[in-house]
Each structure stands twice: as C-alpha cells, then as structure tokens.
Amino acid sequence: MRPAHAVIDLSALRHNYTYAKQLTQAKALAVVKADAYGHGAVRCAQALAQADGFAVAFLEEALELRAAGIKQPILLLEGFFQPSELALIAEYDIWTAVHSAWQLEAIAQANLSRPIGCWLKMDSGMHRMGFSPAQYAAAWQALNCSSNVASIVLMTHLSQADELDQPRTEEQLITFNQARQGLPSAVSMRNSPGILAWPELPSDWVRPGIMLYGCSPFEQEQAQAQQLIPVMSLTSKIIGVRELAAGEPVGYGARYITPESTRVGIVAMGYADGYPRQAESGTPVAVCGQLTKIIGRVSMDMLAVDLTPVAQAQLGSEVELWGKQISADRIAQAANTISYQLLCNLKRVPRHYID
Numbered sequence: 001m002r003p004a005h006a007v008i009d010l011s012a013l014r015h016n017y018t019y020a021k022q023l024t025q026a027k028a029l030a031v032v033k034a035d036a037y038g039h040g041a042v043r044c045a046q047a048l049a050q051a052d053g054f055a056v057a058f059l060e061e062a063l064e065l066r067a068a069g070i071k072q073p074i075l076l077l078e079g080f081f082q083p084s085e086l087a088l089i090a091e092y093d094i095w096t097a098v099h100s101a102w103q104l105e106a107i108a109q110a111n112l113s114r115p116i117g118c119w120l121k122m123d124s125g126m127h128r129m130g131f132s133p134a135q136y137a138a139a140w141q142a143l144n145c146s147s148n149v150a151s152i153v154l155m156t157h158l159s160q161a162d163e164l165d166q167p168r169t170e171e172q173l174i175t176f177n178q179a180r181q182g183l184p185s186a187v188s189m190r191n192s193p194g195i196l197a198w199p200e201l202p203s204d205w206v207r208p209g210i211m212l213y214g215c216s217p218f219e220q221e222q223a224q225a226q227q228l229i230p231v232m233s234l235t236s237k238i239i240g241v242r243e244l245a246a247g248e249p250v251g252y253g254a255r256y257i258t259p260e261s262t263r264v265g266i267v268a269m270g271y272a273d274g275y276p277r278q279a280e281s282g283t284p285v286a287v288c289g290q291l292t293k294i295i296g297r298v299s300m301d302m303l304a305v306d307l308t309p310v311a312q313a314q315l316g317s318e319v320e321l322w323g324k325q326i327s328a329d330r331i332a333q334a335a336n337t338i339s340y341q342l343l344c345n346l347k348r349v350p351r352h353y354i355d
C-alpha cells in the first residue's frame with residue numbers, strides 16, 4: 001500500500017476547541033464546512049462531543065452530520081438557496097443564516113413542521129452577504145413576528161481581522177453595534193482571527209474554523225496562535241534514493257541542478273494528493289525528524305528531497321510534508337497561498353485518526 005497518509009490528531013482538535021472557548025468565554029460553533037477543512041467532518045464532529053454546535057456551509061453538509069447521528073445544533077453559514085430547502089431545515093432542526101430579503105419572504109410564507117433558528121446576517125463592511133445596516137432592524141422585525149422563527153442570533157463576518165494594524169475590524173464593530181441597537185438577540189461576529197486577536201468584540205457565540213485545525217489565520221507570528229496544536233500531519237515515505245554528481249538536473253523541466261554531489265530521496269506525495277505544485281526548491285520538509293528541503297518541481301505523484309543533510313535517511317524513511325514539525329502555514333507561505341486552501345485541497349490520501 002502506498003505510504004502517503006494524513007494523520008488526524010483528534011485530541012489536538014479538542015484542545016484547540018477548548019482553547020477557543022477559554023479565550024472567549026462564549027458558546028462556540030465548531031466550523032466543519034468543506035469536510036472539516038479536509039479533516040473529515042463526521043469524524044471531527046464525533047470527536048467534539050462537548051461542542052456547543054457546528055457550522056457548515058450548506059444543507060447537504062448538515063444532513064451528512066445528522067445522518068451520522070450528530071445531535072447538536074448545526075448552522076448553515078451560507079443559508080438556503082431555494083425556499084424548498086426550508087422543509088428539511090425544519091425537519092432536521094437546523095439553523096440557517098438569513099442574508100437576503102427573498103429569504104425573509106420565504107420564511108414568512110413557509111408551512112413548516114416546527115419553527116427554525118435564524119442567524120440574521122448583517123453586512124457590516126465586508127460587502128459579500130447580508131443586510132445593510134439600514135435594512136437590518138426591519139429584517140429583524142420580519143423574523144421576529146413570524147411564527148416560523150424559533151430564535152434569532154445577530155451575525156456579521158469580519159473581513160480583515162487577520163490584519164492587526166488595520167482599522168477595519170473596529171469599524172465593523174461600530175457599524176454592527178449601531179445597527180443592532182435595541183434588538184434583544186444574542187450576537188456572533190468572531191471567526192478565528194477575531195477570537196485570537198480581538199478580545200473586545202462581543203461574543204455570545206463564536207465561530208472558530210482554521211484555529212480548530214491548529215493553523216494560524218495570521219501572516220505574522222501572533223502570541224495567541226502559538227498555543228494551537230496542528231491536527232493534520234501529512235506524511236509519506238522515501239521510495240527511492242539516488243546519488244547524483246554535481247551539475248545533474250532533478251525532475252521535470254530541470255528546474256534544479258545539483259550544486260555539488262547530492263543524495264536525492266523520492267517521496268510518494270505529489271500535487272494530485274494536494275501538496276502544492278507552487279512549492280519550489282527550498283521548501284522545508286522533515287525526513288527522519290530532521291529538516292531538509294524539496295528540490296525540483298513537484299510532480300503529480302512524487303516529489304524529490306535533498307537527503308544530503310540527513311545521513312541516516314534510506315528507503316522507507318518517514319517524511320513529514322506538514323504537521324507538527326513543519327506547519328501547514330509554512331508550506332502555504334512557500335506556495336503563495338493560505339493553509340485553509342492546502343487543507344481543503346487534500347485528496348486521494350487516506351486519513352488515519354488517532355484519539
């Protein structure tokens with residue numbers, strides 16, 4: 001069997017969830033959209049038995065959790081797309097974001113088996129989804145007077161909380177607070193960077209995503225993010241070793257030429273597994289627990305590493321592409337992307353869970 005694996009440390013996941021709760025003293029919806037950022041939504045939700053609830057993007061993701069026996073509240077962050085979804089939302093007792101006028105109308109007109117929980121979304125400055133501050137109180141009134149609505153949470157989303165020197169988050173807070181004045185409902189605005197770096201934001205409910213998986217939403221080092229434990233370790237083994245003289249090319253396009261005699265290891269991992277092809281020579285990798293680097297272009301199923309500094313490395317040696325020795329954030333930086341995308345792009349690699 002091919003030795004490429006993603007090892008998922010569920011105790012690290014629980015640690016990170018508990019940490020989000022400690023920082024905020026709030027109720028927390030564990031965000032498990034996109035198959036829990038590539039970690040497996042059902043297994044992660046089952047491991048978070050103590051969670052106050054979960055958040056996914058859309059109804060099919062929520063139904064997968066209900067089918068697996070998850071009983072806690074589940075919120076649809078992207079809401080519903082057609083009025084016909086409301087019947088299942090009610091039947092499976094799912095909460096939905098409400099971001100548009102047509103949805104208010106659909107909820108008012110629906111004939112539901114029971115009233116549903118609504119998270120009323122305000123566009124406080126991200127300009128992606130939600131009611132404008134001027135429309136917000138009227139939208140709240142429309143939900144509040146409907147017998148189809150069981151509860152309302154006031155929600156907004158932060159667009160720049162990962163940039164600590166930008167005024168946007170404070171501006172969003174002021175906009176949100178002004179527009180919700182007099183509305184007696186619980187509030188939710190904090191995603192991972194909001195939880196880690198903006199303690200002044202109100203939070204009855206918080207919505208941690210990337211931090212649960214032990215990655216940082218910040219480009220720079222940030223003290224609070226250092227307490228997180230990486231959940232996924234992407235590992236494989238050395239399946240080939242060769243000694244090359246100085247001046248020899250390695251891999252497609254001869255993008256790396258050995259500067260001196262070099263011991264090259266071939267690893268069973270490539271871009272078809274989700275390892276980014278954009279990672280160039282020099283990207284860190286750990287072999288036998290020791291740091292070395294990727295050399296040459298990443299291929300579909302394999303990549304090459306420099307074994308010269310790892311004398312004990314041989315056929316079958318353990319390789320960590322990212323995980324506890326090298327953070328996914330570090331690889332994301334090398335590939336000019338964010339850890340969110342690397343984790344979500346994982347594919348073909350079997351996941352192994354440890355408790």
Ligand SMILES: *Cc1c(COP(=O)(O)O)cnc(C)c1O
Pocket residue numbers: 031033077157190191192193207208209210211217
């Ligand atoms: C994805 C998402 C989150 C979680 O964001 P992280 O940055 O991963 O913590 C929170 N709220 C909403 C509305 C989202 O779409």
